[in-house]
Amino acid sequence: MLTRGTLIYIGQRLLLIAFTVLAVSFAVFAALHSLPGNPFVNEKLHGAELAAQMHLYGLDLPIPIQYWNWLKGAIHGDFGVSLAILNEPISPIVFREFSVSLMLGGAALLITLGLGTVLGVIAAARQNTWVDYTLTTFAVIGYSVPSFVLASVFILVFGVWLFNVTHGAFYYPLNWTGTYGTIEELSIPAIALGLYTSGQVTRITRAAMLDVIQQDYIRTARAKGLRQRIVILRHAFRNALIPVVSIAGPLIITIIVGSVVIENLFGIPGLGKEFVESILRHDYNIAIAVFTLYAALIGVANLLVDIAYAAIDPRIRY
Amino acid sequence: MPDITKPILEVKNLRTSFFTDDGEVKAVRDVSFDLYEGETLGIVGESGCGKSVTVMSILGLVQRLGKITGGQVLFRGKDLTKIPADELRHVRGRDIAMIFQDPLSSLNPVLSVGYQIDEAMYAHDVIKHDDIRARGVDLLEEVRVPDASRRIKDYPHQFSGGMRQRAMIAMGLSNKPKVLIADEPTTALDVTVQAQILELLRDLNQNTGTSIILITHNLGVVAGLCQRVIVMYAGEIVEEGTAEQIFENPQHPYTWSLLRSMPRVDTSRRERLKSIEGLPPDLIAPPPGCKFNPRCPFRIEQCFSDDPTLETVGDDDRHIAKCWVRMKRAYAEMGAATLTDTRPGAASGVRPPKTLVEKLEDSREIEPDTEAVGDLRGS
Ligand SMILES: Nc1ncnc2c1ncn2[C@@H]1O[C@H](COP(=O)(O)OP(=O)(O)OP(=O)(O)O)[C@@H](O)[C@H]1O
Ligand code: SF4
Ligand SMILES: [Mg+2]
Numbered sequence: 151m152l153t154r155g156t157l158i159y160i161g162q163r164l165l166l167i168a169f170t171v172l173a174v175s176f177a178v179f180a181a182l183h184s185l186p187g188n189p190f191v192n193e194k195l196h197g198a199e200l201a202a203q204m205h206l207y208g209l210d211l212p213i214p215i216q217y218w219n220w221l222k223g224a225i226h227g228d229f230g231v232s233l234a235i236l237n238e239p240i241s242p243i244v245f246r247e248f249s250v251s252l253m254l255g256g257a258a259l260l261i262t263l264g265l266g267t268v269l270g271v272i273a274a275a276r277q278n279t280w281v282d283y284t285l286t287t288f289a290v291i292g293y294s295v296p297s298f299v300l301a302s303v304f305i306l307v308f309g310v311w312l313f314n315v316t317h318g319a320f321y322y323p324l325n326w327t328g329t330y331g332t333i334e335e336l337s338i339p340a341i342a343l344g345l346y347t348s349g350q351v352t353r354i355t356r357a358a359m360l361d362v363i364q365q366d367y368i369r370t371a372r373a374k375g376l377r378q379r380i381v382i383l384r385h386a387f388r389n390a391l392i393p394v395v396s397i398a399g400p401l402i403i404t405i406i407v408g409s410v411v412i413e414n415l416f417g418i419p420g421l422g423k424e425f426v427e428s429i430l431r432h433d434y435n436i437a438i439a440v441f442t443l444y445a446a447l448i449g450v451a452n453l454l455v456d457i458a459y460a461a462i463d464p465r466i467r468y
Numbered sequence: 469m470p471d472i473t474k475p476i477l478e479v480k481n482l483r484t485s486f487f488t489d490d491g492e493v494k495a496v497r498d499v500s501f502d503l504y505e506g507e508t509l510g511i512v513g514e515s516g517c518g519k520s521v522t523v524m525s526i527l528g529l530v531q532r533l534g535k536i537t538g539g540q541v542l543f544r545g546k547d548l549t550k551i552p553a554d555e556l557r558h559v560r561g562r563d564i565a566m567i568f569q570d571p572l573s574s575l576n577p578v579l580s581v582g583y584q585i586d587e588a589m590y591a592h593d594v595i596k597h598d599d600i601r602a603r604g605v606d607l608l609e610e611v612r613v614p615d616a617s618r619r620i621k622d623y624p625h626q627f628s629g630g631m632r633q634r635a636m637i638a639m640g641l642s643n644k645p646k647v648l649i650a651d652e653p654t655t656a657l658d659v660t661v662q663a664q665i666l667e668l669l670r671d672l673n674q675n676t677g678t679s680i681i682l683i684t685h686n687l688g689v690v691a692g693l694c695q696r697v698i699v700m701y702a703g704e705i706v707e708e709g710t711a712e713q714i715f716e717n718p719q720h721p722y723t724w725s726l727l728r729s730m731p732r733v734d735t736s737r738r739e740r741l742k743s744i745e746g747l748p749p750d751l752i753a754p755p756p757g758c759k760f761n762p763r764c765p766f767r768i769e770q771c772f773s774d775d776p777t778l779e780t781v782g783d784d785d786r787h788i789a790k791c792w793v794r795m796k797r798a799y800a801e802m803g804a805a806t807l808t809d810t811r812p813g814a815a816s817g818v819r820p821p822k823t824l825v826e827k828l829e830d831s832r833e834i835e836p837d838t839e840a841v842g843d844l845r846g847s
Binding site: 370 | 527529553557558559560561562565566568570573574575576577578579580587588591592623625636639
């Protein structure tokens, strides 16, 4: 229920996010501009030529002034021009890459929560049977193997060994097809990215379900004559979701961090790939835009998690 | 008035155990009783004597380690311990409803009170679906929740303890059950609220003729509400009779002790704190003979070797007790009327047989009931 208090709370949180993003962008701006080297190393510019280039892009000004100039554009969604690709405006590039990463991360999050909770519920319902042991083992493997290891194995198996069987559907040369890839191309990286976190969700869901089904209100639900399925899904699962949602924030951050590695491994043209490449190219403007977008994404994701938390647990009101 | 010719629920030789790592906890040991139409039956006994497990077994609600190991629960000619799960599901909440001790934890915190009441009706086909919403409000009004039409949308945490128990009762009554089992419905509530809830149960019994099984360890509650009383000890029924028989003429020493330990308004504060000495026995390996013998002031030699059975007491065949001595003899021969020392064996002067004491002394695993044993060795 959206009460006035809730709306005020959301407004406050958005304000806080704005400040955080501002602070992050400034810190990154200052840090990157103090790094040794310059964007024009590859062009082998020296002396007066270099100074002229630096002047052209405003890189000779004091950092606070440069930042101010950058900020004026950024507020309107204009992150300036690339320093490496001549005069290319950054915003269209990073926003496109952002949407690619959002798709990959969203798919991974879906796998994390969907697979994780379903397996957790099944494991709990079949506690101490071979089903439980199998799923628990899967979960442990899931969260013990880092996503980049899993990704490498997947590439080897699906892209290389099974190349003929899969007709190259999972082959990742250096980039995937087009901007958003194909469903096949998306599925493997999304699984590699989401399996690790889904193992954690499985473990937490299972523990929460086992705790919840011992609660008095579950006994009440059974004493009312509800179907077993309804007792489990409506009464137990909703309560078991509370601890799952409480770790959703950290899970999302894990996925974002993981996506940087995964995008680079699979050649996915998303924010994570750009992040690494832009830093290597000293393309400050792009790197700063990427950082800024990440900060905003994490802030908004955490806000959404908190809203979901309140939606599931009526005892929580902001 | 209850119709004592028609049992609506018959429990026959019920046995329920918990299979724990330490062994089989026999929580209910061969319990039989009838519940008649329209009556309120009280079940009393100390904590851990098997009251809850008995009634949970009736609806097949013991879980995990617990298992019904024998006996029957006959309702409308069907044995509830044998019928298929789906049939049993329809008995639960429709024919036999149950409310629990702790209203704070018995409602689901993430679902609204109204939802949980409605859901009980949707689960069965007693109430027409179109009428369910309205009936939810009516029920809450009936159990005297103020401002019911607004409060029905609230979540449990917005309700006080007493209101939650009212909501539980409303939920229990929603399908017009034949039997309502109330397991210590007032223990968690403060005194004034307790009285209100009990009043509600009394009205319910009188107005709708719903049979009630009321579990409590408060004998005062039983006296006010129940027509018949069952006294349980260590998983067994030790005495059963009409409320009058139990209160005026208790025959089992345990019942007698419970009544003595009952707080009375007219007694001094010091006397009120009296309770039965010692603890109930370990239900994995209870003492041989009568299970009350380690605590009984009136025990005789026979009590240590032979387990008595439930026999009629004599005044009429509704009054039965499980005791070799019985209070009639205890009054006549052991001066029970003026007894001040209620320690084990105090009235009869009988100590456990030598072998048993030695066994207790030798064995470090069996933690002896220090008070009782110390007393035996000392005198
Ligand atoms: N889940 C369980 N596992 C093992 N033993 C149990 C379990 N539940 C109950 N018991 C045993 O069964 C016995 C009877 O328990 P029960 O809950 O019926 O007592 P009670 O008479 O209802 O007591 P109270 O007044 O405290 O509610 C207890 O002594 C306890 O040791
Ligand atoms: S007198 Fe004997 S049989 Fe009766 S309660 Fe006491 S110990 Fe048990
Ligand atoms: Mg109990």
